[in-house]
Amino acid sequence: MTRSEENYIKTIFHLGGNDSISVATNAIAEQMETKPSSVTDMARKLAKKGLVNYVKYQGVSLTDIGVETALSVIRKHRLWEVFLVKKLDFSWDEVHEVAEQLEHIKSEKLIDKIDELLDFPKYDPHGDPIPSKDGKFMERDKQLLSDIPIKSKGVCVGVKDTSSTFLKFLDKNKIALGNTIEVLEKEEFDQSLHIQMDGRELHISHQIASNLYVKLND
Amino acid sequence: MTRSEENYIKTIFHLGGNDSISVATNAIAEQMETKPSSVTDMARKLAKKGLVNYVKYQGVSLTDIGVETALSVIRKHRLWEVFLVKKLDFSWDEVHEVAEQLEHIKSEKLIDKIDELLDFPKYDPHGDPIPSKDGKFMERDKQLLSDIPIKSKGVCVGVKDTSSTFLKFLDKNKIALGNTIEVLEKEEFDQSLHIQMDGRELHISHQIASNLYVKLND
DNA sequence: ACCAATTTTTAGATTTGTCTAAAATTAATT
DNA sequence: AATTAATTTTAGACAAATCTAAAAATTGGT
Structure with a gap:
């Protein structure tokens, strides 16, 4: 597995999801900031290696081995x-x-030792789940803050947008994973929210709310 | 700097030393298990980038920037x-x-943080000195065990051969860096040594002694 | 100083991953 | 259903890093 191959596999996984839905050449190219013709070449190569299913003009999907490979790279990341x-x-x-x-x-030893050093964490710093050594992968039960009903309470467990600008904005406003959240009110006009977060009241735009994941209290 | 370029620079440093003595194309090729013609190509490339001095048929030496680069890679390693x-x-x-x-x-941040996490170590696990962030690099005052006079005492501070077989041999015989050493007797016939190491007496061959570095007590 | 042996370079080919531009296929629209 | 639009593939080229085989330069020995 070259670095380039691993990056393609990872991208196909992110676009196609666990169930390995067929992904369009163009979509891969756009995501990876490369050209569709390069994707076609790599699709052929990966198909020959048994990592993807590829039929001309019909996109690419991961095989079982492809999914396994993707999860291994994502685990390491x-x-x-x-x-x-x-x-x-x-x-x-x-x-x-x-x-x-x-x-x-x-x-393999390196990443297993890192895993151990960290005491086998289940989630990464953005709240995304870490696949286990054998490729098991538990997506947490979570919802976008913008989708949950008024008065509901929960805990902030992840971000959808992981761009540096968004994350820095959250830092500045002391919004962090683990914080408790209660939706107080929703503004009909612009869908902005009044929330209570770890005690203090906050007003946040729809843009923000639709990029924050919350786990509702049971 | 590509990975390949960095590996060439590192090898030239190891062969040419700090003072950047001119290194033969063949020597580089042998060390890197590649072909001399490949070395020639890379020598041109690195010369154009200002990392080495290269004159046809006269070998390669590092420029100041080349030495700096080498030390940075060695520091990381x-x-x-x-x-x-x-x-x-x-x-x-x-x-x-x-x-x-x-x-x-x-x-840069990564390696500086690793340095900090380790509390700024001066030597690596084989006793080789770690260049500082600004490329300073203190070779320890040390001698081969095979070269020091009878009755002299010191501490084991490094290995010359870092092959897995040699290191495993040392482990098996409980010879480790930091152990005290006193040379009791030298066998004229085969240059083997009777030594005292951390209390116990040991008989070691010339082969072994000529791959162990000792710092003499002052 | 010459010849032979060694070292080094050149020339041309290969592999990997990429690109552009043109051709082929599929999808969309009227 | 025919034509246009969008997507995807093909063909051919390129850069990086490598190789082989042949040519050139250097070195060593006498």
């Missing part, structure tokens, strides 16, 4: 992110780039 | 080795391969 935040005091908006490099390091 | 041993319980014969990969990760 997310574990490194946790490492950077927990052990080296990186902030959550700085980890992505570096993890993009570290995820390609080839050593 | 050795810090990662310390990390693997101290934080992840790798043994000293397992670290090289993985460090070969990790040394190419591009993030």
